[in-house]
Amino acid sequence: MSNMSITEHRPDYEGSRLGMWIFLFTEMLLFAGLFLLYSVFRTRYSPEFHTSSVELSRTAGTVNTIILLTSSLTMALSISVIKSGRRGMSLLFQSLTVSLGILFLVNKYFEWGAKLWHGIYPNSPELLQRGKGKTMFYGLYYLMTGLHGLHVLAGVILLTIMFIMTVNNRINREQYVRLENSGLYWHLVDVVWVYLFPVFYLIN
């Protein structure tokens, strides 16, 4: 690396990560806006929010929390091992991360499915009967967990692409910034869930 000519292409990894972080800041602001909306209505309809929260499955919420936290661990490990060139291990951890992401969505599917089966969905006659507070709670529940779910789905797709790129050796011990950035995105999705979980499932 001593005879570096001026035309040599040097990828700017630090700039790449910074760009990712800036995108993540906008994601934080997006979710923060929704959390603000939630907290305003929670102070307004405190009793209704409590009774609605009890109707959600704490077990399902807790299981999904553990699933996402574990997927964050496997994500971090997949980057850690690619740095030392252990590609097979990295692929294993990447596939575990994707599988856990899918498991989270499957769990969410059954959770939403059960609620929809009971006629609870935005603007449903059943829900409108139960008053404004509950309508607000479930409206926000579907909006926020739905938007988060879309982020999980995007993450799963992104990580699948990273998996293919690792197989094709386009991600390796020298070039892994794409995997790192995808990891940052995945962890942020985890952070959002860390707040969503107590906010919807654990009101007392």
Next chain:
Amino acid sequence: MNKNNDHTIGFKTYIAIWFCLVVLTAITVTVSGLNMGRYGALASVLIASVKAALVLLFFMHLKYERPFLKLMLLVTICTIAVIIGLTFFDIGVRY
């Protein structure tokens, strides 16, 4: 040698962080069953913030990033705090 994120965190640290996160999840579920009223909500947000900090610092390597990036995150958090603070101030005055 590389211009990537050179700081590598060991397996053990990652697993320890994950373990802390799982324990904190168990704590937050237990605390929510205690009927602490207002403090319960405060406790759950505080625990969530500790968990978020662990993910950001270790899983997202923020601990080893340049101070500039940390400052940017701080600005984002402050912006969010100001927006939430002013909104609640408004609600408190109006209603």
